[in-house]
Amino acid sequence: MNVILVAIATIGFVVVTGSWLINVDTSPSQSPWLRQHNRQRNLSVLTPFADPKTVQMKFITLDGTYETQQTILPTYSSRIVDSEPLPQYTLEDALKTADMYTHLFAIVVYDPEEDKFSILSSNNHYWGNRGRDARIYDALKSFPYMLRKLFPQRFQGKRCAELVIPISASDYPAMKAIECLQSGQMPCTDLIAPILHFGSVFRAPFFPNMIAMPMPVYNHLDCFEQWTTSQTVCSGLRSVEDGGELVFGNTKGLTWDNLTPQLVWRGSDFPSLFLKDPGLKRPYLVDTNSNVADKKRVATEALRANYDIFWPRWKGVVHTAEAELEAIESNTLPLINIKISSFLAAGVLPAKDSERYQEWDKFALIGEGMSLKELAKFKYHIDLGGGGGTTWSGTIQKLAMPGVLFHHETSSVDYIHEYMKPWEHYVPVSESLADLKEKLEWAIAQPQRAKMIARKGSELARYLGSLEGFERMYHEHFEQPLKGVIGAYRPLEGTSWRDAVATLRGDEFIVLMDCQGKEGEDCKRGPGELFTTFNSGMPKEYSLVGDFNYPRSSMRFDVPF
16 A cells, blocks of 8 residues: 655644655554654654644555554664664675665675775776765775774684675765666665665665765764764864854854844755756756846746756755845845855866856856855855755754754755754755745744744754764764674674685675774775776766766756746
8 A cells, every 4th residue: 555644733734744654554553663753854844834743643545544553664773773683694695785886885894814804895886986986985994993993892803703894985875776766666675784874875765774874074974083082072063162163153242133134055066866866957047038138037937947857956046046036126135045156176166257157147146155154144044955965064064053954854864864853953944945935934934933943953063062962973873883783793604704705706896995993094905996996987877966067968957048
């Protein structure tokens, strides 16, 4: 039976929030589902006029009948949260997970004979963009050290057995099963070995054996490494007053009442979740009628007519264009100020005054970059998702600010989202941004409620950057997942891991790196020479960002006006 989850508030407003529930369960207990449901935040798309505490859970089938008992695909993450053991797996099971990926995947093997860690990669995988493929190296370079430091008794040379852990790291998982992702059918795999993914993961359980881990950037995974070493909180999660970077309301007297009443965003021109939504495009303005007097209005109307096929960040720009037209008519400040400020070429380059964006610049829809202190002066913020559907740094940075965060809820999530509750710490906005203006108008009409949400968001950001808060986060999103994976592995008997790999998969796997794991980043390149030998024939449909070359990209969509 096909089932759709709905949330029914006391005022009778109904919002569909997910469609990955599988079949009816007549068992009397529903609490395991409710625990996982709350963790995944699937109720975050609520009417802004409803009190979340009054929302009741019901299930409605496609023929309109209600069911009150339901099961969903159990995920490894839910098992870890509920302190349930993961399914046992072997080296052979771990090797099979390589078949799920096209690239950005490795297998970490602890070799007790040599008391070291070997990082394996499949010759069947592609290596392409050097910068983006470096994500896997960023995740792996300190992982063996963190493992040994956290579980010293498990890594004692010949006294211990081998350990095999599949790992991937990227903006979001580089999976082969793109037809499954695009169709929405779940699950996309029945493999049992757990995979630790350092990056954003899909919100729906397409891959139930995948576990979200800290993203491989300075204010996430690097913070976990610092805590492993010194049990101190990194600067990326501390306030400016405490030597960090986060700007809270007590910085330079910023208070709710003196903030600029405008929703602001600055960031890079980037697609979102290409593997799942390959049809989305970047708009490209084409001036076809130089005699039109009100060109900005004509261009804005043309953009709105094609709104549904644009990348989320460009949808935000369309909202800005419309807000600016409304502001001209009312002689007021535009409510929305979402503008592209950079793009990727040979590094990150400013979009302002760039030839690539000259048509946009004519209409003042390209902006200068802003520092965190400059952004903090605004009352409303949004963390528009990028390549992996989320923004790794922007969410925590904007959560801390004295303004209120409009959190972009997309098809992917990060580990840190588990701590954020809709309507308590942020105002939820849909993936398409179709409800952005409505939610913003609600916040303007309900200043005290919005102010309270902003304050709670700032308090959460401060807590997660405290010793108590980060220790909890480290335990729940690093120590506990690793403990579960280590406990689930069943070692080999009567053969070495190298012989077993050769027997099972021939010469498919090569050693990319060998790591002692006794000091931070003590890995040495293996014969595979990571990032020096590339298999450049990867089909575009497997690229995480598609054909991203500008302006001759197949992802370009001309908008004549």
